[in-house]
Amino acid sequence: MPNSTRNILPTKPTRTVFIISDGTGITAETFAHSVLAQFDGIALRQMRLPFVDCVDKAHDSVRMINEAGQRDGFRPIVFSTLVDPAVNQVVRQANAMYLDLFQTFVEPLELEFGVKSTHTIGRFHNISDSEQYKNRIESINFTLAHDDGQTDRGLEEADIILVGVSRCGKTPTSLYLAMQFALKTANYPLIPDDFERGKLPDALYLHKQKIFGLSITPERLSEIRNERRAGSKYASLENCRYEINEAEAMMRREGIRWLSSTSKSIEEIATTILQELKINC
Template sequence: MEDLQRNTVGEDHASNPTVFFLSDSTGITAETLGNTLLSQFPGQRLERKTIPFITTVEQAREVVATIDRMAGSGPRPIIFSTAVGHDIRAVLAQSRGLFFDLFGTHIGQLETALGASASGQPGQAHGLGDAVRYQSRMAAVEYAIEHDDGQSLRALERAELILIAPSRCGKTPTTMYLALQHGILAANFPLVEEDFDTMALPKPLLPFARKCFGLISQPVRLSQIRQERRPNSNYASLTQCTYELRNAEEMYRANNVPYVNSASMSVEEISATVLQRMQLHH
């Protein structure tokens, strides 16, 4: 907690409110839910700070002291909390920030609906509470790593999804997200210039055409991304990007491969689209 105080005290928060994501576990859920709400206010400039593993009342009080100091010298902080423990939630709620209790608000309703008491144990969303699901996700991550960018063709028959696209269209982050968050066995395969000679799917993928899903992008956007990797190369030129994207889209259409333009989509949005259109549900 001392590091937190050093990092926050003395910073200029006069104009930008600070948003705190507080948790007695990893903080991932608080960040996800809080940022989803904040996305409805795109014009706001906000300082964001995540404080995970608040596991004792003493730690909670230290966090509240830091928030209260900031509230006294700038805009009122905004707090998104997914703390499960009642005692810790009660302390955090006493801060001078605007407190959003993302779990406590609904726990009572769920207890009534389910006729059961909540466990009160932190870390259930991202921990080992469901060992089978956790192992499934880890196996999917290992599969995605092995089959990234066409590195391995071994056991492609096990794949639930094969993402195909020209380089730098978002294949790797999407397959990794699908594996880690949903336990999907996902491979990805790059499309290169030679693949467009016949407009057929690359030969290794022909037996698995029904598992394929394509990504495209906007030529200017793709060129910008490639410039960061290989500046001033033909690979990054707008002409080359336009050629590859146009031909990739024609390939998808010729082979009845569903596809989406990923240029303005987050990895979460791409993944949700893929899951829905490929009817993949775990």
């Protein structure tokens, strides 16, 4: 496009969204993102302000919010999960649309429960000492050690064993299940050797009730494999069709539940697995 036409097009105004928290603000940011995804055609710049846990930092935040508003020509949107009333009160003074994720729900819950909330900042700050936290780290270590069928040892400790052809999404899903839900998740590739023998890897038969399969369309698999090994037989559509056919036939024969990862996010795959295996996390 020539420069002259660009100049006569109106510039789309951009608005700034702040996510402000006395913790990491990561949950609030993901939440804000999904609410804002409901608005098409609004240009947004998202900014997370974590660890705002004292009045000084609250004043700094107000300055940043007000500056963004002046630059944009629109007041910013603020998603807040501030717990401390003193800090919250300062940030509320910013010239912004203030959405209080925290207080909006805490007040009605106080009425419902008939008790006051503790207004404790960073309930999770010392989480690293807790049993739950240790389980999480242990699950990540277990999952890494049992990635890609590296070892059969300790499979009896696994909560879930994923199977599927190479590059169908087993590793990211396993790591997510460990990281988010503290589930020890082993994964095992199904390879041409298994298809020739017509059997699952031997180590898996003892643990069939924990096995869940991932599949994928041959077209998508070929695309993914070609990014790694362009033009190889391994990545060819013909070979991908063969492997997927064999893997799905084997899973059907062995009574293994499976899903197609083709158009699903890691979160959706993980949630579906928990539903199917009836694991309540």
